[in-house]
Amino acid sequence: MSTTTAFPLAFDTTPSSARRAEAEREAILADPGFGKHFTDHMVTIPWSAQQGWHDAVVKPYGPLQLDPAASVLHYAQEIFEGLKAYRWADGSVWAFRPEANAERLQRSARRLSLPELPEADFLSAIEHLVKIDQEWVPTAPETSLYLRPFMIASEAFLGVRPAQGVDFHVIASPAGAYFPGGIEPVSIWLSEDWSRAGRGGMGAAKTGGNYAASLLPQAEAYEQGCQQVLFLDSEERTWVEELGGMNVFFVYRDGRIVTPALGTILEGITRSSVIRLAEQRGHGVEERRFSIAEWREGVESGEIVEAFACGTAAVITPIGRLKARDFEIGAPDAEPGALTMSLRDELTGIQYGRVEDHHGWMRRLA
Numbered sequence: 001m002s003t004t005t006a007f008p009l010a011f012d013t014t015p016s017s018a019r020r021a022e023a024e025r026e027a028i029l030a031d032p033g034f035g036k037h038f039t040d041h042m043v044t045i046p047w048s049a050q051q052g053w054h055d056a057v058v059k060p061y062g063p064l065q066l067d068p069a070a071s072v073l074h075y076a077q078e079i080f081e082g083l084k085a086y087r088w089a090d091g092s093v094w095a096f097r098p099e100a101n102a103e104r105l106q107r108s109a110r111r112l113s114l115p116e117l118p119e120a121d122f123l124s125a126i127e128h129l130v131k132i133d134q135e136w137v138p139t140a141p142e143t144s145l146y147l148r149p150f151m152i153a154s155e156a157f158l159g160v161r162p163a164q165g166v167d168f169h170v171i172a173s174p175a176g177a178y179f180p181g182g183i184e185p186v187s188i189w190l191s192e193d194w195s196r197a198g199r200g201g202m203g204a205a206k207t208g209g210n211y212a213a214s215l216l217p218q219a220e221a222y223e224q225g226c227q228q229v230l231f232l233d234s235e236e237r238t239w240v241e242e243l244g245g246m247n248v249f250f251v252y253r254d255g256r257i258v259t260p261a262l263g264t265i266l267e268g269i270t271r272s273s274v275i276r277l278a279e280q281r282g283h284g285v286e287e288r289r290f291s292i293a294e295w296r297e298g299v300e301s302g303e304i305v306e307a308f309a310c311g312t313a314a315v316i317t318p319i320g321r322l323k324a325r326d327f328e329i330g331a332p333d334a335e336p337g338a339l340t341m342s343l344r345d346e347l348t349g350i351q352y353g354r355v356e357d358h359h360g361w362m363r364r365l366a
């Protein structure tokens with residue numbers, strides 16, 4: 001969708017008059033959990049078919065005013081992103097490959113017939129928010145400020161067509177360490193009845209609908225004593241796709257690494273970073289179809305020695321056990337794999353400024 005917007009956007013700032021006091025903020029940052037607490041400000045950039053992107057603002061965090069006929073509420077024309085701001089030892093604050101999030105938001109926008117936000121405006125939005133709320137970036141190990149950019153169709157219209165009024169927002173939420181007691185391998189449940197995406201569907205877009213589709217199978221996973229659900233392809237129920245919100249990798253004894261090819265899965269930025277780091281270490285990385293049978297047989301024969309999941313929230317998480325209706329692979333108390341842990345250390349080391357960033361992945365925000 002083309003726009004006539006001036007480039008790049010200027011941001012108007014209205015500071016909050018109700019900023020949380022330091023003591024309250026520190027109490028939250030001492031135990032932030034995930035996605036429960038939000039900073040004092042947010043960014044909003046409206047878009048209209050006539051004006052394009054315009055009137056970018058940093059303003060106090062607060063409820064949206066949305067017409068009950070806003071099409072996002074009816075037809076789910078919505079996309080989002082997820083990335084973190086990391087506090088380095090010297091007090092500076094950095095984002096990991098935010099240009100990749102900007103680009104992916106544009107790809108998601110195309111799939112959902114939403115307008116594309118220019119990369120410069122996406123980056124400017126997160127920089128403005130992190131600067132004004134930088135005291136909300138926690139300092140404890142493995143903590144971060146989670147940034148949630150999202151775009152919704154806000155036009156009040158019940159007809160089914162791409163909305164002519166859209167809003168882009170960014171909110172921020174301090175996040176505690178994902179594994180406060182040390183890395184624990186996850187147990188995952190194989191969803192044999194439900195799919196998250198089909199060929200030609202929205203699987204490659206970061207959109208709320210995919211998450212809505214994952215909630216029922218995710219509930220099944222909990223009932224089975226597992227934390228996550230693994231999806232197969234929707235046609236043959238044979239090929240491994242991904243977890244509800246994480247990509248998956250398999251490590252062979254000979255050092256080869258396999259990860260499901262793109263198509264119906266979400267192209268994780270962690271996934272692509274893991275591929276780069278592994279290749280740099282000399283591992284052959286195969287992006288291809290990988291069947292559930294290959295996993296099972298590979299583990300039984302000893303060919304497959306590690307499996308892990310990855311995404312921004314948990315970085316890299318060892319998979320301890322896969323539970324299916326008729327079989328199980330691995331064990332809940334399996335030791336995390338050596339390569340899994342070493343890739344995790346390297347990636348988090350780059351993110352927190354402990355390991356040199358040879359890739360130009362880090363971008364300073366504050």
Ligand SMILES: *Cc1c(COP(=O)(O)O)cnc(C)c1O
Nearest residue numbers: 245246247266268269270311312
């Ligand atoms: C966001 C997401 C991922 C992980 O992507 P990252 O960019 O690595 O955080 C994987 N799968 C799904 C379905 C996702 O929505």
